[in-house]
Amino acid sequence: MKQVQRYIEAVRSGAEITCELVRLAIDRHLADLEKQDSEFFDFTFSEVHAQRAISFVKLLRHTSGKLAGELFNLQDNQAFTVGLLFGWRNKDDGTRRFTQTYIEEARKGGKSQLAAAIEIYCGLCEGEESAEIYTAATTRDQADMVFRAAKKMCRYLSKDSASMKKAISVMAHSIVLNNTDSFIQKVSADAGTLDGLNPHCAVIDEYHAHKNDLVKGVIQTGMGSRSNPLLMIITTAGFDKDSPCFKVERANAVAVLKGERRQDNLFALIFTLDEGD
Numbered sequence: 001m002k003q004v005q006r007y008i009e010a011v012r013s014g015a016e017i018t019c020e021l022v023r024l025a026i027d028r029h030l031a032d033l034e035k036q037d038s039e040f041f042d043f044t045f046s047e048v049h050a051q052r053a054i055s056f057v058k059l060l061r062h063t064s065g066k067l068a069g070e071l072f073n074l075q076d077n078q079a080f081t082v083g084l085l086f087g088w089r090n091k092d093d094g095t096r097r098f099t100q101t102y103i104e105e106a107r108k109g110g111k112s113q114l115a116a117a118i119e120i121y122c123g124l125c126e127g128e129e130s131a132e133i134y135t136a137a138t139t140r141d142q143a144d145m146v147f148r149a150a151k152k153m154c155r156y157l158s159k160d161s162a163s164m165k166k167a168i169s170v171m172a173h174s175i176v177l178n179n180t181d182s183f184i185q186k187v188s189a190d191a192g193t194l195d196g197l198n199p200h201c202a203v204i205d206e207y208h209a210h211k212n213d214l215v216k217g218v219i220q221t222g223m224g225s226r227s228n229p230l231l232m233i234i235t236t237a238g239f240d241k242d243s244p245c246f247k248v249e250r251a252n253a254v255a256v257l258k259g260e261r262r263q264d265n266l267f268a269l270i271f272t273l274d275e276g277d
Contacts, residue, residue, distance in 0.1 A: 003079035050087030116149035131182035131200035208238025
């Protein structure tokens with residue numbers, strides 16, 4: 001939790017230069033912390049759950065570039081994301097508060113690596129039996145970005161830990177998590193593999209490139225029987241302002257961050273430029 005608090009303090013003090021929407025995400029978190037003791041607020045923040053997820057991600061290893069093979073160098077802004085995603089819980093049953101996520105960030109910001117780490121955590125550590133976890137995109141090549149990172153992370157994890165070697169089986173098109181009889185796979189609209197899904201966790205990569213909401217709609221519908229699903233949209237900004245990403249998901253995320261709309265199950269974090277920058 002030290003990283004989460006450090007990031008909050010750095011942004012609020014101005015030491016970390018960022019945009020208004022990131023500042024609003026932090027303000028939302030702090031405002032909710034003040035409300036968590038109220039009987040009229042349904043959520044509480046568990047530092048134990050937050051730190052557990054952060055600590056797990058740090059056990060994984062980078063899969064590409066100069067850092068390939070090194071332990072995950074979790075940045076403070078990434079720790080903020082992981083901590084809030086898994087730290088905020090429903091008071092009544094202890095499940096995650098956030099079941100939907102919208103993260104917008106420039107290229108080379110580490111979105112795919114972090115998304116892969118979150119997929120693995122959801123499969124291994126949330127106790128969901130027969131969890132189906134998917135990386136989804138419009139094409140198989142795009143869907144492979146996060147899936148390939150997850151595969152390599154799991155291979156490293158199997159080498160680093162004898163217990164994980166027994167728990168994880170990495171195959172060409174699937175990662176099997178033996179302890180919960182779960183799996184991680186990639187799916188894409190162009191492969192016709194979207195029907196019949198029952199996801200516990202799904203990452204939709206580069207949503208700005210989607211011309212329609214078919215992929216998201218099928219995945220979201222398939223999550224209906226899961227008690228605590230997680231749908232993550234990760235994307236760069238893109239240029240198509242008529243896309244469902246810009247017109248629907250981004251617009252909704254901005255409205256939630258600005259307090260114009262309430263959606264308690266949505267975690268939104270948008271790294272962008274402010275007007276005039």
